[in-house]
């Protein structure tokens with residue numbers, strides 16, 4: 001087995017294989033597919049920064065493959081708070097686990113941890129740096145949403161919107177999209193929260209048509225997929241500074257009707273900020289067929305099941321499994 005620390009570890013061939021396995025895990029007839037192929041295996045689910053969907057979907061995906069989950073949440077609940085190094089923590093935890101998923105607030109921390117680990121480590125988000133499994137489930141969702149409209153990835157016109165400076169999900173997604181050629185990508189943010197140059201350069205060097213802008217009008221009309229993000233207030237030097245940008249770009253039913261293509265798909269890595277002063281994705285969009293945010297979170301289970309299976313070498317077994325949950 002090997003680590004998944006960065007989307008740089010992933011090739012197009014691997015993505016294609018992973019997505020075939022993920023698709024084979026899709027529930028049918030309303031029933032979740034389940035296998036016991038990882039019976040006896042233990043996932044160390046180490047989340048040293050808040051998480052709902054990444055943490056729970058890693059755990060659920062492992063359970064659906066028959067494995068068990070041991071969980072740590074919060075830095076203050078671990079011996080890291082007593083000054084233990086990531087290396088030592090990894091040595092200890094990898095003795096208790098067959099594979100580890102980890103999130104930590106510091107960029108580079110998951111890689112540092114992996115150097116002490118005797119089992120594969122999956123990056124569940126390291127500060128503002130990367131979130132590779134989110135990028136994989138986002139790409140899986142993009143392809144699925146385009147397929148629902150009889151389109152392919154080559155038809156993609158994608159607008160990334162919001163805090164492109166601090167958002168690790170869009171940083172990882174740009175690196176995945178750089179594996180493709182000739183896509184249309186619009187990067188729309190407040191000027192101060194622009195996509196870091198290294199990711200823009202990656203997209204341009206891949207031959208994509210990249211447009212950078214600061215207004216919704218520059219990003220919405222041509223997009224068939226709109227990827228909204230939250231202002232990452234926890235990455236700013238002060239709450240006052242973050243507040244300058246919260247609510248800067250709002251998407252709601254009226255703005256959608258005014259600016260977007262009628263079948264435009266809206267994605268968001270979530271959580272969306274539901275507080276009035278921020279509220280980048282309004283509840284009045286909830287009933288819209290194009291709102292794909294909970295299809296994204298459902299896809300997260302499938303992609304993480306496929307990842308565990310591929311990293312632990314059981315992907316051929318689960319693809320042919322037919323068993324479903326009976327309740």
Ligand code: CP
Nearest residue numbers: 051052053054269270
């Ligand atoms: N998208 C995402 O990473 O969500 P959580 O922070 O809830 O895991």
